[in-house]
Amino acid sequence: MKILQLIHKPQNRGAETFACQISGHLKALGHQVKIVAIFEGNATLPYEGEIICLNASQGNRFLDLRGWRKLSKIISSYQPNVVQANAGDTLKYAVFSKIIFDWKAPILFRNASEVGRYLTSPFQKRYNSFLYRKIDWVASVSGVSERDLLEHFPFLKGKTEIIPIGLEIKKQESLVRLKPFSVKHIVHVGGFSFEKNHKGLLRILSLILEKVPQVHLHLVGDGPLKEEIELEVKKMKLESHVSFYGFVNNPLAFIDAADVLVLPSIIEGLPGVILEGMYCKTPVVAYNVGGISEIVNGDTGILVEKNEEQKFAEGVLKSINQPENVRIDNAYRMVVKRYMNEDIALKFVNSYEKIVTDEE
Template structure:
């Protein structure tokens, strides 16, 4: 089978990283795979091959005829059996290119979040309805993500399924010595965007310090709101208790080194960082949003009602001072059994086969 993956751009983000990991496994399975980015980027992604770029215009993304034409040329030359669009503007570019240049390849949309949270106007909803009308199949990362999408666009019910995100097997993860920073280490990994709720995290951490005075917060990641959070840390006189690392190539090493990983996000699909914590045998605390409750329960971690900062801080304290070893082992077993990319990739291939077979039947009957 020939598979074409569309990604937003080469950037260190979960959607792009998972698309590359998935594509690598599909290569191993014997498929022919091509990766194409909408926009140019500089990040090095974990893809074994070359990433082509449509060199799309960020300022003209709603009327980018040259980029739509380039995608058409790639589709005509590569002749994929299926095209998977992975977040960002990928679905938009695929749909417009397909409609204008009339290529006939099934389009799969990978839904990795809660789409409804981003529909802030009637125009946005109508525009997204138009795009989804031209999607052949949707693969959502969690039941919550699927439910959210279908609630807003009920016509997608009959062409949707759930396949979760997965992890790559690691033979060794190196722990980082963080003892110079304090006695108890709280780690957060994620981009500085409003969804990740860093401001709430700083408030929560300040509460933790009132009980666990030797605690230190390690913030791994970068993004547009980083400077704002740095200002907040200074204003709260927490400079000696909070460290900013920016983007790192080895986030698993930080997770492995943590006493607890935290995720107080207000919007999530199925965050891979929680699976990574389980795989590293690191306790975790997270808000109950999106599909998080589908992987985090009292058997595998600490789940807190959204916006309950007092309970969140208490669960952090519990995990720092008295970690539940049975829970840690249960979480690790869950990830190894159900969330490794080698098996996850097979589920994607099975979905593609069904979509392609259905397309062939439609062509034969017409």
């Protein structure tokens, strides 16, 4: 089959990285893949082929006739069997391009979060309802994401399934030694956005330091709120206990070197970083949001109800002082068995075949 993967832009974010990784596996299975980015970006994504850019204007993305036309020309030339829209503005561009320029390929939307969290007005719900009525299939990253979608848009019933995010098989080649050497290391990997809740993480760190002063927090990632969090660290006088790294090419090496991986997000779909922690056999502590409870439970990690910062701190301390090897091994086996991209690519192929058959 021919698959066109539509991504928001070349950026180091889970949706784009996963789309590129899956595309590599689809090609290995004998399918043809073309990746198209809506907006410009400067990240190097894990994909060996060309990534075509529409060079669309973000300021004009709600009425971008030029961008929709460029996408339609690519689709007309390539003649894909399926167009897969992967988060961001991709669904909007796919739907309006198809409506206005009348191309025929079915659209599969990859739902990687809880859409209901972003519907803040009746207009947004009506607008999204219009978009969702124009698609052929939805692959939700978790059971929670799927239920949230169907709760807000029940007309999609019968047109959704769960296909989780996955991992690549990786050999750890570049090792990281976290400093200072004499302390316990907490690692957080994620963009600096409100969903990731960095301010809450700093409050949790303060609670941990009251019990164990020999702890250091390593923040891996970049994003719009990074400067604000750097100022918050100074305000809370935590400079000697927090390090910032920006974007790194080898976050797995940081996770592997950590004593514990933390994810106190307030909104998530099914975060790949937790799977990476389990793959590295690093203890995981996370808030119970989105689909996290589908992978983190008493057998695989420590799950804390959202905003219970004291209990989160206690979970981190327990993971540092008394890591449970049985739990760590359970988590590793689960990831290897259920969340590797080689197998997940086959699930997407099954979906493509289903919607192509239905179209015929």
